[in-house]
Amino acid sequence: MKIKETAVVLWQEKLAEGIYSLTLETSIVDYAIPGQFISIFSNDGSKLLPRPISICEINKEYGTLRVVYRVAGAGTEEFSKLKSGDKIEVMGPLGNGFPLEGKNAIVVGGGIGVPPMLELAKQLKGNVTAVMGYRNDDLFLAEEFQKVVNHLYIATDDGSVGVHGTVVDAMREKDLVADVIYACGPKPMLRAVADFALENQIKCYVSMEERMACGVGACLGCVCQSKEVDDHSHVNNKRVCKDGPVFLSTEVVL
Amino acid sequence: MKTSVTIAGVEFQNPIMEASGTFGSGMEYSEFVDLNKLGAVVTKGVANVPWPGNPTPRICEVSSGMLNAIGLQNPGVEVFCERDLKFLEQFKKAKVVVNVCGHSAEEYIEVVERLANEPRVDMLEINISCPNVKEGGIAFGQDPKAVEAITRQVKAHAKQPIVMKLSPNVTDIKVMAKAAEAGGADAISLINTLTGMKIDVERQNFVLANKTGGMSGPAVHPIAVRMVYECANAVSVPIIGMGGITTWQDAIEMMLAGATAVSVGTANFFNPTATLDILSGIEDYMVRKNIEDINSIVGIVK
Numbered sequence: 001m002k003i004k005e006t007a008v009v010l011w012q013e014k015l016a017e018g019i020y021s022l023t024l025e026t027s028i029v030d031y032a033i034p035g036q037f038i039s040i041f042s043n044d045g046s047k048l049l050p051r052p053i054s055i056c057e058i059n060k061e062y063g064t065l066r067v068v069y070r071v072a073g074a075g076t077e078e079f080s081k082l083k084s085g086d087k088i089e090v091m092g093p094l095g096n097g098f099p100l101e102g103k104n105a106i107v108v109g110g111g112i113g114v115p116p117m118l119e120l121a122k123q124l125k126g127n128v129t130a131v132m133g134y135r136n137d138d139l140f141l142a143e144e145f146q147k148v149v150n151h152l153y154i155a156t157d158d159g160s161v162g163v164h165g166t167v168v169d170a171m172r173e174k175d176l177v178a179d180v181i182y183a184c185g186p187k188p189m190l191r192a193v194a195d196f197a198l199e200n201q202i203k204c205y206v207s208m209e210e211r212m213a214c215g216v217g218a219c220l221g222c223v224c225q226s227k228e229v230d231d232h233s234h235v236n237n238k239r240v241c242k243d244g245p246v247f248l249s250t251e252v253v254l
Numbered sequence: 255m256k257t258s259v260t261i262a263g264v265e266f267q268n269p270i271m272e273a274s275g276t277f278g279s280g281m282e283y284s285e286f287v288d289l290n291k292l293g294a295v296v297t298k299g300v301a302n303v304p305w306p307g308n309p310t311p312r313i314c315e316v317s318s319g320m321l322n323a324i325g326l327q328n329p330g331v332e333v334f335c336e337r338d339l340k341f342l343e344q345f346k347k348a349k350v351v352v353n354v355c356g357h358s359a360e361e362y363i364e365v366v367e368r369l370a371n372e373p374r375v376d377m378l379e380i381n382i383s384c385p386n387v388k389e390g391g392i393a394f395g396q397d398p399k400a401v402e403a404i405t406r407q408v409k410a411h412a413k414q415p416i417v418m419k420l421s422p423n424v425t426d427i428k429v430m431a432k433a434a435e436a437g438g439a440d441a442i443s444l445i446n447t448l449t450g451m452k453i454d455v456e457r458q459n460f461v462l463a464n465k466t467g468g469m470s471g472p473a474v475h476p477i478a479v480r481m482v483y484e485c486a487n488a489v490s491v492p493i494i495g496m497g498g499i500t501t502w503q504d505a506i507e508m509m510l511a512g513a514t515a516v517s518v519g520t521a522n523f524f525n526p527t528a529t530l531d532i533l534s535g536i537e538d539y540m541v542r543k544n545i546e547d548i549n550s551i552v553g554i555v556k
Contacts, residue, residue: 002285004526041524046318048471048524075315091526211313213320214523218282219275220298220327221313234329235306242282 001031002216004091009082010064016138018071019112020080021056028092029065032058034100034120035182035207035246038067038092039215042075050091051075052212052241054116054184056141068115068141094215095245098205102126102180106202107149108167108193109133110185114141116207120182122148129153129176133167133185136160168192178202187254194249204249210240217242225253255540256547257533259293259514261492262415262440264376266293266349266515269548270505270533273496273519274298274353274379274419275324279338280345286526289345291533293515297338299355299381302364304330309463314452319471319498320520321450323464326355326384331368339374349376351417357387359407370413378414379494380404383421383446383468395421395446398433405437415440417494420485423449427481428488435489443494443517444485445478471520474498479511486512486553500528502535512553 007026015021028038032055039050057066071080082088103126109117110133118141121128129151132142137160145152154162155170163170167189177200183193184207197204210222223237227250230238238244238252257268271294277283280295289295307327314321328334334352342350352375356362362380369375382395382404394400405418418434420427422445434442447468452461478497486493495513499505500521508516521528536548545551 004286045472047315048318048520049313049315049320050524211311213313213322214276214282216282216285216526218278219313219322219523220307220324221310221322223307223310223312223327232329233306233327234304234333235327237306237327 002091002094003028003031004089006087007090009084009086009088011084012080012082015068015140019068019138019140020071021066021068022079022082023064023066024088024090025064026090027063028090029058029060029063032065032093033097034058034123035098035116036093036095037245038065038090039094040067040079041089041091042078043088044078047075049213050215051079052094052215054207055093055119056115057119070112091215094241096243098182098207098246100124101203102178104178105129106131106171106176106178106181108171108181108183108185110167110189111135113183113185113189113207116184117182118144118148121145129178131155131167131170131176133189134161166192168196171196181205183207190249191254194254197249205246206249206252206254207245208240208247208252209245212241215241226251227253255537256549257537257540259549261417261494261514262377264349264415267347268293268533269509269515270529270536271296271351271494271515271517272522272529273517274381276519276522279334279341281338281341283522283526287530290347292348292529294349294351294376295342295345296351296379296517297334297353298328299326299353300328300331300334300365301326301355302331302361302368304328304333311461311463312467314461314467316450316452316469317473319469319473321452321462321467321469322447323462323467325464328355331365335368335372339372342374350374351377351379353379353381353419355381355384357384359404362404362408363411366408366412370411375414377417378408378412379417379419379443380408381419381446383419383423393421393423395430396424398429401430401433402437405434405439409438417441417443419446420444421446422477422481422497428484431485431489435491439491441492441494442485442489443496445474445481445497448474448477470498472498472500475500475504479507482508482513483511483555499532502532502539505532505536506539506551509548509552510555514549514552
């Protein structure tokens with residue numbers, strides 16, 4: 001069930017340079033699962049298209065959704081100025097979300113791919129190891145992961161905290177094993193995580209990103225290349241917004 | 255109060271359609287919109303075989319508009335008939351206009367012939383903004399001789415009335431409208447998107463993988479109104495007007511300029527119920543202005 005409505009901003013805080021946490025009161029929460037996203041619309045009529053942003057936390061009891069996003073342009077810049085009580089148009093939940101599987105899971109997030117892994121980590125039933133990659137010591141959300149996972153490993157590009165290198169460097173260094181891996185982050189990271197999963201014969205889900213327009217699967221703007229012929233157009237293009245954003249790593253070309 | 259309009263013998267319960275390519279075949283938006291309330295569902299372009307479309311990024315926002323370079327990704331006419339037309343069976347009140355694309359006359363004709371005996375298809379909209387492969391890739395719609403020729407060829411094979419969808423990327427759209435009429439078009443629709451370009455100044459590169467994309471959205475609406483007005487005064491076939499229609503005022507404006515019906519496109523992306531919101535706005539306008547028949551306002555601004 002998808003809803004388009006006006007959400008109310010409960011609060012917003014800056015977590016790191018250019019990274020904001022926005023908590024919204026919206027009935028979308030009733031239908032949301034980890035790994036899905038919402039479309040947030042600008043209040044400026046000249047910015048037409050929604051900004052697709054992954055869901056970081058789902059609180060059904062309080063009826064709130066939390067998104068953590070990076071300011072990447074004028075639209076997200078506007079969102080970063082929202083204050084408690086402000087209103088904003090939202091649509092969702094969109095996309096398929098992560099299936100909850102496995103006794104031993106690794107959740108991997110890189111950069112702005114970190115936020116969607118938080119709700120996933122909270123909802124996974126088994127043993128959860130989180131591997132989070134950051135540019136530097138601006139470790140947004142790391143403390144919150146610490147509270148909900150069994151093990152947390154950090155990798156930083158500049159080596160200021162944890163493993164100096166990528167999330168996959170950390171996974172190799174710590175000899176991590178699991179029966180399922182979930183990953184969200186930039187494409188080179190997803191590719192490396194998928195390779196790691198293949199080498200170790202671990203099932204791996206990746207959450208993909210692409211520029212979107214409709215967000216519901218109609219416009220075919222946000223396709224990614226799939227290995228098999230897709231169901232919609234019978235070519236090799238799966239829709240990130242509708243067939244994804246979560247795919248098996250073996251299903252898509254990374 | 256009469257909201258129904260008739261184009262080439264096909265009666266639409268109201269003049270509101272959605273523009274090809276923004277709405278799929280209605281499946282994705284049927285969660286938001288009762289398709290039975292629309293004048294017609296205009297499908298995304300259908301070719302003879304599946305088309306993979308362009309590389310990504312395919313989408314880019316511009317001020318009060320957007321650029322798209324989807325490249326007409328579609329599953330081909332067979333899957334379309336088996337799946338999309340079957341889906342549309344349940345919405346009998348809305349007419350079905352199938353948008354047809356091709357790289358050559360033969361490809362258009364193959365699609366049109368395949369659709370000829372499909373009872374759910376009420377009308378065909380022919381997208382002539384596709385590149386004509388045999389003529390070095392210039393769009394059919396940019397050459398009046400090609401417009402007339404493709405219209406005549408498609409018309410000879412079509413069982414349903416044909417609407418020629420004109421490209422605005424021409425010096426004088428009236429010439430193209432007349433060419434379509436001369437070729438036997440039952441109606442024309444306009445405007446398709448305006449070719450645009452966006453460059454990322456930080457990366458110093460094109461935003462779209464295809465370099466150029468079709469511009470749509472509220473920013474193009476005044477251009478569309480002008481072109482509909484020009485065509486309405488140049489040809490006698492009915493016009494389906496589109497281009498940036500976002501509000502009921504935009505739709506009325508288009509009808510006053512000469513459109514018998516209108517299509518809502520990009521607005522669906524930021525307001526999934528735009529079609530129905532516009533329809534109710536038109537009905538309110540009719541009550542307020544004591545308009546008994548919506549047809550009475552078509553083209554009255556001279």
